[in-house]
Amino acid sequence: MRLSATYEQKLSEAKQEGFRKGFQEGIQTERRQVIENILQVRFGTLDAELIAIIEPLLLLTPQEYIPLLLQLSRQELLGRFR
Secondary structure, X not given: OOOXXXXXXXXXXXXXXXXXXXXXXXXXXXXXXXXXXXXXXHHOOOOHHHHHOHHHHHOOOHHHHHHHHHHOOHHHXXXXXX
């Protein structure tokens, strides 16, 4: 059975879109883990206050959030991202 060219093209596009979406989700998950790990190393257990600043930090690029995580105090981070 031969599939139509249009169907094959749509199937290929759907697979590519799924791959792109999965790839982006993987990057976002990795970035979240990096932020969580830095916060844990610096401040110990992640409490509700620290967990609440993860989403706003994810809006920044790694070049922006990594220096902030390494340089700012807990109170400065909470004040800036709450």
